[in-house]
Amino acid sequence: MFVIQADSTVHEINNCKTLWGVGSIRPDDDRLTWRGEAPIVQHGWVEVGIGFTAVSNGSATISFSRNAWKDGLEIKNLKGRHVKIEGDGLERKLTLCAGRQSAISFQVRAKSIPGAVEMPRLPNTGTPAHKAVDSFKRGVNLGNSLEVPPDENWKEEYTAADMKAIKQEGFDHVRIPCAWHHHTGKEPNFKIKRDFFKQVNSLVTAAINNNLAVIVNWHHFDDFMADPKTHTDQLIKGWEQIAEYFAEHSGVIAFELLNEPCDNAETFVMNGIYARLIKVIRQKAPDNTLFIGPGSWNSVMELENLWLPGNESNIVVTVHDYEPFLYTHQGASWNSPQTDTTNICFPGPPAKPVTPAHEYTGSDTWVANWFDAYNTLPAEWNPNGIFALDRSMKIAVEWSNHFGRPVHVSEWGCIADVCPKSRAVYHAVKRRFLEDMQLPWTLWSWKSNFRYWDTEEKGPMPGLRHALFP
Structure with missing residues (x-):
């Protein structure tokens, strides 16, 4: 997608690497030429950072390839550190400084293709999904609980007291990860065990009683990720039962159809499966909001490949973001x-x-x-700097604005075993970026290794209350 070509006076370019953005870069044998690849989408600017060191002073060019896209690329905000950049268009002249740790960053997207078929856009922001998302602005996951396999011992317990504390802290919703596949009977009906329904409903009821909205999902379905074709019937039959069980709470319970599709459950595969799931769920629960995410673990970069039915306007698109x-x-x-x-x-x-x-x-x-x-x-x-926190989310906002679909960040956060001051700063900056971009969110997690809540002290972890609710 891009090539850095130095003249012979530079001798070599060393230590060339990507600083941020998904991609790779490799040298030719003479190490004067480096060839890079980065993902490109049409409905968002992808930001890429490259670092390198020139052996000697000299000149070079950076050029961007049109080959992969019929109508080419758009480049903006090309800037350098210890590099002078001149020119415009898809080829720029570089003046390099010997021995300095240099860097270049740029934003790239594909030009729109006239006449190309794309997912239907929703015409305005007054859809049922846009109205529903007002109930899901600042939430927290009830992680490491109902998604834990029955034969493993890392399960956290959640009670009505947790729901009361969650509401008092300022959260407006909870997300309940559920591994339904561990609690279903044999094919063809895949009947979900009533005891597990009772466990889920206990948390749902406690949340509703504390004026919290609820997202119920299907979590850690690893067999499905490995072989979607074999396990699609189990997913469909399961959601048919879940939708019927919780349909009466349409105003406060949303259904997230599958957490973090990955591996063989690619976005292109999931598009067809999602369409089937939506039809089945709508027969039982016509009014519940649905949360649907792209592949590669709900990656923002996969939004480009997501396809939602144009006649379904009560879908919130969900993504995850744990960067850096x-x-x-x-x-x-x-x-x-x-x-x-x-x-x-x-x-x-x-x-x-x-x-x-x-x-x-x-x-x-x-x-x-x-x-x-x-x-x-x-x-x-710096790849762990403040400016590193909002790069991917900008793409989500641009995609959302183009297609008229609300986007929700249903997982983000930082592991608890780090410097408390640093962790509080991270949460404060990330939360501010998300809310400045009008992206609702659900923190991972109330308890467990990414915890907000200190169960021993019966209060939030140091600095997190002020970070999230200033």
Whole structure:
């Protein structure tokens, strides 16, 4: 998608890496030419940052390819650190400084294609979904509870006292992750066990009694992610029962059809499955708001591939955002070894460089590159800086405005075992960015390893109340 080409006076360009934005960059044999790839969408500006060091002073160009898109690309906000940039269009001249840790950032999107078929737009913001989302502005997940497999012992318990505290803190809704697949009978009916319905309903009732709206979802359906075709009937039969059970609470209970589709449950696959689910649910619960998310773990970058029925206006689109990931997930065993490094503070750079826990190579080279940039780059360019928090969410807003679909950030947050002051600053800045962009949110989580609430002290973790409810 882009090529940096230096002249021979530069000798070599070294340590070239992506600083932010999803993508990759690789050198030719002479290390004077570096070729980069980054995702491009039509309905949002993707921001990419590149870092590098020139061996000698000299000139170079950065050029952007039109090949992948019929009508080309649009580039804006191209700027540099220790790099002079001249020109316009899809090729710019660069003047490089020897031995300096240099950087370039830019925003890119595909030009719209006249006559292209796209998902139907909703004409205004007065839809049932837009009205419903007013009840889901600031929420919290009841994580690590009803999504835990029955034979495992990491389950958190939630009670009516939790719901009372959640409301008193200032939250207006809860999201209840549920692993329904652990509690269904055999095919073809896949009958959900009444005991599990009672467990879910107990939390739903406690929430409603405390004037909290509720999102009930289907969580951690790993077998479906591996083989959607085999398990689609189970998902459909399950939602038919869930919708019927909770239909009477249409004003306060929303249904999120599947948490974080991933692996073989790609967005293109889910589009057809979502259409079938919507038809089945609407026969039982015509008025409940539906939350639907794209693939790649509800990635903003997958919104471009999401297709929703044009005649269904009571859908809120849900995305997740844990960026900067190595900060928010530091020490998280389930993402080891990438997240093994701890003592990362927000915002960067740190007062003292952080040494990564491992020598990250191969497919994990991005981790080493991230720490190099985190340790050395100033706030404006730092991948763990304040400006790193809103880049992907800007794409969500642009997509939402184009298609007339409200977007909700149903998971975000930071692991609890970090510097309390740093964690409070992260939550305050992230919350402000989301609300400035008018994006409603649900924090992960009330309890567990990303907890807002300290169960021993019976109060919020240090600094979080002021961070979220100033």
